[in-house]
Amino acid sequence: MRKRIFLNMMLLMASSLIILSLLLCLVFYGQLSTIVHRDLRDLAEVFRDNSSATAMEAFAQSPRNDVRISIISPAGQVIFDNTVEAAGLPNHGHRKEVAQAMELGVGEAKRFSDTLDEETYYYAVKMTDGCVLRVAKTTSSMLGLFGRSLPVAVCVIIAMIIAGYLLAGRLTRRILDPINSADLNTGVSLPYDELAPFAATISEQRRQIQQQIEDLHRRTETIEAILDNMSEGILLLDKNGVLLTINKSAAAFFAMPAAAGKNILELFRDKDILEHIRSALAGRRSEMNLYRQDKVYRMHCSPAADSGAIILFMDITERMQAEALRREFSANVSHELKTPLTTIYGYAEMLDGGMVKEEDKPAFYGHMKDEASRMINLIENILLISNLDEKAGRELWEDVDLASVMKETVAALSPKAAANNVSFRIAAEKTKKAATVMRANRAQMQELFYNLIDNAIKYNKPGGLISIELLDTADQLKLTVADTGIGIPREVQDRVFERFYRVDRSRSKKTGGSGLGLSIVKHIVMIHHGRIELKSQAGQGTEISIYFAKPAV
Numbered sequence: 224m225r226k227r228i229f230l231n232m233m234l235l236m237a238s239s240l241i242i243l244s245l246l247l248c249l250v251f252y253g254q255l256s257t258i259v260h261r262d263l264r265d266l267a268e269v270f271r272d273n274s275s276a277t278a279m280e281a282f283a284q285s286p287r288n289d290v291r292i293s294i295i296s297p298a299g300q301v302i303f304d305n306t307v308e309a310a311g312l313p314n315h316g317h318r319k320e321v322a323q324a325m326e327l328g329v330g331e332a333k334r335f336s337d338t339l340d341e342e343t344y345y346y347a348v349k350m351t352d353g354c355v356l357r358v359a360k361t362t363s364s365m366l367g368l369f370g371r372s373l374p375v376a377v378c379v380i381i382a383m384i385i386a387g388y389l390l391a392g393r394l395t396r397r398i399l400d401p402i403n404s405a406d407l408n409t410g411v412s413l414p415y416d417e418l419a420p421f422a423a424t425i426s427e428q429r430r431q432i433q434q435q436i437e438d439l440h441r442r443t444e445t446i447e448a449i450l451d452n453m454s455e456g457i458l459l460l461d462k463n464g465v466l467l468t469i470n471k472s473a474a475a476f477f478a479m480p481a482a483a484g485k486n487i488l489e490l491f492r493d494k495d496i497l498e499h500i501r502s503a504l505a506g507r508r509s510e511m512n513l514y515r516q517d518k519v520y521r522m523h524c525s526p527a528a529d530s531g532a533i534i535l536f537m538d539i540t541e542r543m544q545a546e547a548l549r550r551e552f553s554a555n556v557s558h559e560l561k562t563p564l565t566t567i568y569g570y571a572e573m574l575d576g577g578m579v580k581e582e583d584k585p586a587f588y589g590h591m592k593d594e595a596s597r598m599i600n601l602i603e604n605i606l607l608i609s610n611l612d613e614k615a616g617r618e619l620w621e622d623v624d625l626a627s628v629m630k631e632t633v634a635a636l637s638p639k640a641a642a643n644n645v646s647f648r649i650a651a652e653k654t655k656k657a658a659t660v661m662r663a664n665r666a667q668m669q670e671l672f673y674n675l676i677d678n679a680i681k682y683n684k685p686g687g688l689i690s691i692e693l694l695d696t697a698d699q700l701k702l703t704v705a706d707t708g709i710g711i712p713r714e715v716q717d718r719v720f721e722r723f724y725r726v727d728r729s730r731s732k733k734t735g736g737s738g739l740g741l742s743i744v745k746h747i748v749m750i751h752h753g754r755i756e757l758k759s760q761a762g763q764g765t766e767i768s769i770y771f772a773k774p775a776v
Contacts, residue, residue: 232391233384240380255362256344260331263346263358266290275354279303291359295321295347302354315357320345324355456520456536459527460487464504473536476520499524503532512539519543560601563594601739619664625700626659626693632672633691636680644685650692658695661771663751671747674740675704675767682765683708699773705766711759719757720745744769 270278275294282292282305294303299316301309315321323330324347332345347357450457456473460466464487477490491497499509503524513520513536523535570587573579579587633647640647679689687707694701711719720741748755748769759765 232394233387236387236391237380237384240383244380256342259344259360259362260346263290263344263360264331267346267348267356267358270356271348271350273350274352275302275350275356276352278350278356289360291361293357293359295355295357297325297353297355318345318357320347320357321355323347324349324357330355454538456534458487458534460500460504460532460534462504462530464488464500466490467531473534476515476536496522500532500534503534560598563598563601566594567591567598619666620662621665622660623663623665623668624660625663625668625702628665628668629672629691629693629702632669632676636673636676639677640680640689643680643683645680645683645687645689648688648690650690650694659693659700661700661751661773663771667747667750671744671769674744678740679704679706679708679765682706687764695773700771702769702771703766705764707764710761710763711757711765712761713759716757716759720755 270281275296279294279302282303288305292303292305293301293309293312293315295315296302299314299321301312301315303309304312316325318332320330320332323332328349330345330347333342334345335342341361343359343361345357345359347355349355450468450470453470454472456476457468457470458466458473459468466483466485466487469483487500488497491500495511496513499511499522502509503526506526508526509524511522513522517540518538519540521537521539523537525533525535527533570591574584574587629649633649637647676689676691683689683706690703690705692701692703692705694703744767745755748771751771753769753771756768756770757765758768
C-alpha cells in the first residue's frame with residue numbers, strides 16, 4: 224500500500240507538471256499571437272485613409288525592421304517593400320489577405336513555415352487610391368516556442384520531481400503511519416473517519432469467517448460421527464494410494480487402527496484387493512466379494528472426484544442368505560406345486576383317454592379333489608407368509624382375548640383330533656378379568672393357534688395328548704402347546720421354522736403338511752413383538768412356548 228500511494232503521488236505530480244507546462248506554452252503562444260495581431264492591425268489602420276504615396280513616404284523614413292511593409296497595386300504588383308526589392312517580387316493579387324482587402328477593404332492571413340518553425344501574420348487594408356497596404360510580422364510557432372523553452376522546462380520539471388519525491392515519501396509516511404498503528408478490528412480511535420466503513424467491513428468479515436470455521440468444524444464432526452457409526456467400512460485414498468481417512472468399521476475389519484497416512488501397499492497383501500484398488504485409482508469402478516470366516520463382504524472401489532479412490536466394504540451376509548432362502552423357497556414352491564399338478568394331470572389324462580373304469584372314476588375324482596385342495600392350501604399359506612413378510616395387518620389390530628381364540632380353534636379342530644384319537648387338556652388363566660387380552664390382529668392369532676394345534680394333532684401318536692396352557696405372568700402372556708407325539712431331533716430343531724422344512728417328509732406327505740406352518744407361526748410372533756421357544760426330544764413329544772408382552776395399563 225505504501226508503494227502504491229507513493230507511486231500514485233509521483234505520477235500525479237509528474238503528469239501535473241507536464242500538463243501545466245503545456246498549458247503555459249499554449250497561454251503564452253495565444254498571448255503572443257494576440258499581441259502581434261493587434262500591433263499589425265493598429266499599424267495598418269493608421270494609413271487606411273491615406274494614399275499609397277503618403278504611406279511609402281512615411282515607411283521609407285521608418286526605422287522599424289521587425290515589421291514587413293508592402294504596398295500592392297490594384298493589379299497585384301508590389302510597388303513597395305521595406306525588406307526586399309519590390310521589382311523582384313511576384314504578383315501578390317492572389318494572396319488571401321490581398322484579395323480580401325481588395326474585395327472587402329480588410330484582409331488577414333497566417334502562414335506557417337515547416338522548415339523554420341515560424342508563423343507569419345499578415346494584415347492588409349485598402350487605401351484611398353485602390354492600392355493595398357499589407358503589414359506582416361514573423362514569430363516563432365507554438366512548436367518552436369516550446370522547443371526553445373524545453374531545456375528550461377525540463378530543468379524545472381526535474382527539480383520539481385525531486386522535490387515531489389521527497390515530499391511524496393514524507394506524505395506517504397504521515398498518511399500510513401496512523402493507519403498501521405490503528406486497530407481496525409475494534410474500530411476504537413481510528414485515525415480517519417473514512418476508515419470506519421472499512422473497519423466495520425473487516426469486523427463483519429471476521430465474524431462471517433469465524434462462523435464459517437465453526438460451521439465447518441461442526442460439519443466435520445458430523446461427518447466423522449456418521450463415518451465412525453456406520454457399519455460399512457470406508458477408506459479414502461489420495462491419487463498416490465496414501466490412506467487419508469478410515470472409519471472404525473474398516474479399521475476393525477482390517478485390524479489397522481493407526482493406518483492413516485500410510486500407503487495402501489503397506490496395508491494389504493491380497494493381490495485381488497490391490498488390483499481393484501489400482502483400477503479405482505486409474506479412474507475405473509470395480510467390485511468384488513470378500514469372504515472372511517462366516518461373513519461375506521462386498522467391496523466397491525470407486526474413483527474420487529478430485530483424484531484418488533473411495534473404498535467401501537459392506538456386510539452382505541444377510542442379503543446372501545436371504546437370496547439363498549429365496550432361491551430355496553422358489554425351488555420348494557415349484558416342487559410342492561408340481562407334485563399335485565402332476566398328479567391331477569395324470570388322473571385327468573387317464574380319465575380323458577378312457578383308461579379308467581366307470582366304477583373307479585369316483586375314486587379318481589376324489590384324488591384330484593384332494594390334490595387340488597392341497598395345492599389351494601399351499602398357495603394360501605404362501606400368500607399368508609408373503610403378507611406377513613410385509614408386516615401386513617397392523618392397521619387391523621384390536622383387543623383380542625387369546626383364551627377365546629384358543630377355545631374357538633380347539634372346537635374347530637376337535638373332529639380332526641377325534642379322528643386321530645388325540646385328546647386335549649386346556650388350562651387358561653382365570654384369576655383376573657381380561658387377563659388374556661392383548662392388542663393383536665385377530666385373524667393372525669387364529670392362524671397361529673390353528674397351526675400350532677394342527678401340528679400337534681398331525682404329528683402326535685394315536686391315543687396321544689395335547690396340552691394347551693395360557694398364563695398371565697408378571698410382565699407377559701405365555702402360550703404353551705405341548706404334545707406327546709414323534710418329537711423333533713435336536714440337530715434339526717433350529718431349522719423347523721424355515722419355510723418348507725419338514726422333519727419327516729413321508730409323514731408330512733401322508734398328513735398333507737406343507738412345511739409352512741411353523742414358519743407362519745414365527746412370522747406372526749415377530750410381528751407382535753413376541754418370542755418363541757422350542758423344547759423337544761425325538762419320540763417323546765414337542766413343547767412350543769410363545770411369550771407376548773402385556774398391554775400397557
